[in-house]
Amino acid sequence: MRLVTLANETRDGHLHVVSQDGKRALPVDAVKTLQEAMERWDAILPDLQTLSRAVEDSGEPFAPNQALAPFPRAVQWLDGSAFETHALLIQQAWGMPVTGLPDRPLMYQGLSDRFLAPTQTAIFPSAEDGIDFEGEFGVILGDVPMGTSAKDALQYVRLIVLINDWSLRALGPIEMATGFGWLQCKPACSIAPFAVTPDELGSAWRDGRVGLPLNIHRNGQEFGKANGAQMKFGFDELIAHAAYSRDLPAGTILGSGTVANANYAEMGSSCIAERRAIELIETGTSETPFLTEGDRVTMSAQGPEGNDIFGAIDQSIQLVKATGV
């Protein structure tokens, strides 16, 4: 089952069930929003499943730009950093001790008062901040009680999503050095249009990891297709980490961090910072520029049968300083 939030007159849009070809949808009546669905999941699941069958025959067409983020705003956004290769490359390039990931998950709390729609223009203050994308997978959770262990955690995974965690790299090291974590360098994320139940991934959802290539293009050129399977810590361990000292409310979005693979020479990278790190290590110079006005970034992930599971993120960049917005 795949869900999409289509624009209406409200800030949270209207939840729909979407067809396998991603082009037709039927409105959900039992609840209006994805947040309501998360809070009443068990009660409304039969309705959603009935709609999911009906949408193949009776769905109404919709245009890609009608789709909002599945959550136009959410109760909580927690972002991990679970790919060892990414940590090793960044540490080596930046002259840090090359220790890889620590023995406990890395995670920060990001803004969740808005998520950009998949085709919405992304507006940033200035190209001098080092505008970057980060392709990652995420899970949407039901209510998770404080103290939930990793072995009990995956039962709370309701939906899987594809996320672009926009980042301002020039601000990253400054904010990391304070120990307070990231604020200015992490503006609003974007989410691909379709939030899908784990069964849509078939065997690609395994061990709490999304075993799919995350396809990223920059201005029409392939940038990366790294697979989500190589997480050091699976979503089970990320959930347990997040829930150590707090209940996680239904509708929490939990991210994997930038997807990265050990064979990056073949698979590419899921963010510019990592490619620049590889260039610096291999040639002594970072060649690939960060993003600027008018640059376009697309992300998608194809399932085992070649279908486009999450729909596509397809965004262009606009600068406040360049345009006088």
Added chain:
Amino acid sequence: MRLVTLANETRDGHLHVVSQDGKRALPVDAVKTLQEAMERWDAILPDLQTLSRAVEDSGEPFAPNQALAPFPRAVQWLDGSAFETHALLIQQAWGMPVTGLPDRPLMYQGLSDRFLAPTQTAIFPSAEDGIDFEGEFGVILGDVPMGTSAKDALQYVRLIVLINDWSLRALGPIEMATGFGWLQCKPACSIAPFAVTPDELGSAWRDGRVGLPLNIHRNGQEFGKANGAQMKFGFDELIAHAAYSRDLPAGTILGSGTVANANYAEMGSSCIAERRAIELIETGTSETPFLTEGDRVTMSAQGPEGNDIFGAIDQSIQLVKATGV
């Protein structure tokens, strides 16, 4: 004008206007919740002001335990660390370079899916985590556009609140060292019952700072009465920092960080960690223990005329491990 959210059958409670003695209230009809009030502030302000006059004569009594946090949940919680004395003491005690605060504000994003009610029992995993309180002042904002400067920022301050930012100290250094900031060590905060307009503070609201003593008692013993005026960065600068790369939605809560004063020998501290730092510096040993099962923490702040402006936080602690919850 002072506002209180009283419990009803909904998760967000019902917004009321409260009398000067803090004991009687009248329900707001124009909106149900404080979040709605923040989003329609200019339109409903006349209604609120009318109620604020009427409540002195016709308000209905309510019990302290009927009051929820002004926001039982909020769109965003951003917490600064703006008191130089606190930074200097912690740095000296922990053997860090004693540089004070950096030349830009420190701030992290905390969980906002829930705020504890002022008399609600606070539940934590274990006393081994170093349970601590942090008394601080906060502002509640209207919509702040990205790029707002400090000189334009104070117009967006709608209300002022008193916050206890519960902290788990044993986890703090571990999470700071990662550069990702705090997650496990910052469970849900509590907020005192009354959110007040800046005019309620008279001349104590000046230069974007709350010039009031924050009175803290631990198990009935005075712990601190530090004044909020000594922020290195005022709320104007904190707002500009937060809004550098994002719009701040109406209802954002922005905190000052632990209130601390240079004359701490007289004023005490607003958290146990700071008192332990002072003890370590002065005697070589930290004597004051962190909190455990059954400990009680109260916080309040009296205005220039001796009135209790924000009402009182009065909470006891319960441990999961001790009680088997």
